Amino acid sequence: MKTRLQVDCLVVGGGISGMESAITLGDMGFDVLLVEKEASIGGKMILLSKVFPTLDCSSCISTPKMASTYNHPKVTSFTYSEVRSIKRGPNGAFEAKVIKRPTFVDPERCTGCGQCEKVCTVARPDQFNDGLIARRAIYIPFPQAVPKKAVVEKKGVSPCTRSCPAGISVHGMVALVRNGRFDRAYSRHLEDAPFVGSLGHLCPAYCEMKCTQGKKSKIPVGIKGIERALGYWHLKNGGDKTPSKSGEKRFGIVGVGPLALSLAYFLAQKGVRPLIFTQGKRLGGSLLDAVEKGLLPKEILEDDINTILAQGVEQKDSPENTPFDALLEQNGLEGLFIEDPVRAKESERERIFSSPLKLDEPHLLPHIIGVARKISGPIEKFLEKGEYSLPEDAFKGLEGEISIQEPQGHNEELLPEEAQGLASRCLDCAVCSQCHECMKACPANAIDFSMEPEEVSVTTKTIIIATGFSLFDPSKKPLLGYDRLPNVITAMQMDRLLAPTRPYNAVLRPSDGKVPGNIAIVLCAGSRDRTAGNTWCSRICCMYSIKQAQLIMGALPIANVTIYYIDIRAFGKGYEEFFQQAKAMGTNFVKGKVARIEPTANDDLYIYYEDMERKGGLRRQKHDLVVLAVGAMASPQLRKAFMGDDAPDVDEMAFFSQSKGLSEPGVTNIEGVFVAGSATGPRDIPDCVVHANACAAQVASYLKKTEKG
């Protein structure tokens, strides 16, 4: 879908800076489009606990901004969207291509109730909690999100699912089993294909050949085992035999093999009443041979066949030589399918169909199911409209010799718990597993996996870059142990632990959920540090750490908090006083450079630091939780959207440059392109708000000047 939009200003980034610029320009009467890549506006600020130096609750002061942005009559907000390209148009204005990524949830219907999150089978590190806890593949960003609508993170189709010739949502099945929902896994498999247990024994497991876990660790997820376990589970527990919609139209199938059975199954699912003519044979065809050879337990096959019959498939034993015409006429059928192509040649009549290839070998079972599905569609269409045409690729790859590995591995019974263990190794390649649990749970019927990206062509006179900053990745300083030591956390995680919407409703340390009693905050983690590739000061971390010290002492009155610092940079209005207040409350300030962090017994930590004040030298101190005050890094990805030479300049740390000197804040080297807030370099919220308004003034002057010509 394509739409067009014309605005005065395109604001990219919906953090505090972007929102502030948008509101001010909107108030002035300009038309603004704000594009945010996440599913909610609010940026980092909405995630914070309280904010220095006033200790306002960050939620309380962000939410009204978010609401006024979103409800502003002059501001249109696109969330979960990205600016793909920006080009200068003929009359000086910019042509921007904005993609609204599919959320797979109809925002008009979704009420934000969160039922879907409860049932979703895929967990992801929650980016809105800096990975401290998990969110689901379908998620509402956070309780105060604007808009408060669910979105599905879905990255294409997982390799396993894509590789399955039977068309099974393999990833969905694996994810359901991982969650212990065997009944749902079984019925999800049935939505796609019959023969659950038989496939689990006979399939050569194409999915495992493509499994990403296999590529990574040599041992793929044991998908076939999982499928087999489902077969055994169903054998013991039964269930899910409710027939699908029962229709009027009757359709006959001559044959007892897997193709005949699968086709009957798919037609039954589509509301046709299939009638299988067994002609003296037992249902199963070549699958019975597999039973003979010991490749497939008899009970499993019987259970699979019973499941198919339970869908409303009937069978009839008619003499083998009954002419097909007679079968059609005598049984009031609208059509007939002959499983054996050789026999089908006997009669080239209308209403009689067959497969061009003979397909009846146990290890071809997944392909046969795939073929049956592909035939079932055209037959359904024939029954409705009288036309029949097979898709061209129906038999792709099946002509001639098919090179298939013999079924390998073990065929013994697998217990549900064992299958769950196997499934837990899944990497959730496409994130959403397509288990469809959310669709079943959503009371508003809002989930729609057919949604496509929407492209919006935006003509705009000006652009404000307000894409903010990113946080230093502490794994780049291995000596600080972030990757190794569970009780070394980032400042963002600490802010989350302290926030009103905090994940555990308490300040706990990750390794054992213990309430910490002796907390260290390490300043300049990844800033002012050549070895970290960032020699600048990050400007916000001293102050947010002082804030956190005060909040921790409020939350845990008996805890000790020590801040290791090089200089305390409390430079803004009221900041020095805020620093003195933290000292007066009893925060320890130690002037010392932290060299490394090592574990002790019970997950406590030793901080080794160079004492720059007291006794000097390298000293060691024990703590039970360490917070790394990670620095602010550039987030210049938007540059890619600009074409060629027209990309705005960045400085040596990759922040967007304000190229026109000291009297022109917010102005880049590209005419009509402006930059607001922390996209220009680290800034705290007061400095962002002021800067964003300055930027709005620049844009307004520019627009008024160009209006006049």
Next chain:
Amino acid sequence: MASQKIGVFVCRCGGNISDYVDVEKVVESIKGVEGVKIARVNMFSCSDSAQEEMIGLIKREGLDGIVIASCSPKLHLNTFRQMAQRAGLNPYQYTQVNIREQCSWTHTHDRDGATQKATRLVRAGIEATRHSEPLHPIEVVTRPSVLVVGAGIGGLRAAIALGEMGLTVHLLEKADRPGGLVGTRKALFPTGADGTSEIDSLLQRIHTLQNISLYTNASLVKKEGSIGDFSVSIRVEPKDGQDRADTIQLNVGAILVTTGATPYVPKEGEYGYGAKGIVTLREFLDLLDSSRDSDGIYYEGKRVRRITYIYCVGSRQKEGHTYCSRFCCSSAIFASLEVHKRSPDVLQYHLYRDIRTYGSLEALYQRALDQGSLFIRFSPDSPPKVECGHNGGGIKVLVKDLLTSKRELEISSDLVVLVTGLVPRVEQQEVQDVLKLPVGIDGFFNEIHPKLRPVETVVAGVYIGGCAQGPKNAQESVESSLGAAAKAGSILLKGKVELEPFVAEVDEGLCDGCGQCVEACPYDAITMGQRSDGTPVAVVNTRLCKGEGACVPVCPKEALEIRGYGHEKIRSMIRGLLTE
């Protein structure tokens, strides 16, 4: 026609309220109160989803008034009024009760007490809504012009922005030339930009804009009216040949205060100040500026070989100037780089407390370290001592170095630079008096809220920018002044503002013309007029009235009420408060 179907929403504010106030209990205890149709608890009332939910309820239940017990109305009064409006209610039939600042945050150790107080406040709020009437804001057509007070770099730049937006600008400067502190500087950190030429080019732009008038030697003497429509008087000192000052009357829609700040001047004897060889940062920069082309550093004709900088002079004090002046670390270090450039053999000692070269300014500090400047940290408890040499000998600075040992070091210096910060200007006082602007304990003008409204003041329509709000460097002053320009622009470009309808109203039947209210009003909004029969009666000028209410209690006849806060409403609110 008071509200009869009231919805009451009590907010948890995440946990900010519900951690200390039993919000469920509050809801329970007001459920039977007259007029209350529904009462609920919200997680975050201000969140978009909660607002949508409340709008739904208002419509479905046909509510005609609401009460939200949450945070301070300063924060969310407008949020919820707008919500009420979206729900089809009159926004003035909404009452906000502050149970966060007034209950949960003040009584963290007394849950029962906090809960009881919250209940009483909510009861009063219900009464307020019950007795509220639909009101309509007073709409004022804004004048498309702005008064900018102070023509430093911030004021100049803001004036240009406003002029370019198409607004008429009156730019006022107290001194005889514009440019402020930047105008006299040759090299500004971090790039070395020339302040004088920066100011010159801003002035050139001002001259090309027809809609900006610049008045030098001028001061603000009077202000009347309110946002969108102020009348101000400015006094322009006599120029040569004139003997009388001019007073000019102007009508403007908004006022920007960009009056800046001034360097701290040490007291006589503070770190030896007053003696030869001991200079402030400003004096040192003047010295560098006035000798741009020389290759060495000379002080009173003598070559300087050792410089000692003492930081935080007049800043970060235990009492008085407790704040950090923000720009001085970077400025001093930048100056020391210039010294090194001119004569690398000069030894430079920096006696500091914390080096605050935040953000990219850190690069300056790194360069100074790399070039061999020595940084010595002292404790505020034992500041350096400066001993002036007798009969022409050098200066000795004694300092206890915190980093290496606590041993006292003795640094002999040819020049001691006192790195002085910024303090409010004395001239700021008259602006403060005329505009009735509040200042903080630091003496700088106060913003309403540092994050939500950093350039707005409690006087609607008056904005602050630059160092008048607190110390900043030049670029930061420009930023905040432009920010102020944006906010002024956002009301003036719209063409109208809405004012609160809370103005005094006279009941002509009761007024006996005693005139006590005229005396009481601090805004001169009441005058004595005449009825048609010639008897005197009080008349309210709604443009000047701020709804402050000083007149109401002095009227012996109860003839005055503030619209929206009638006697009956106030009385029943008090009854609500007193109900057990």
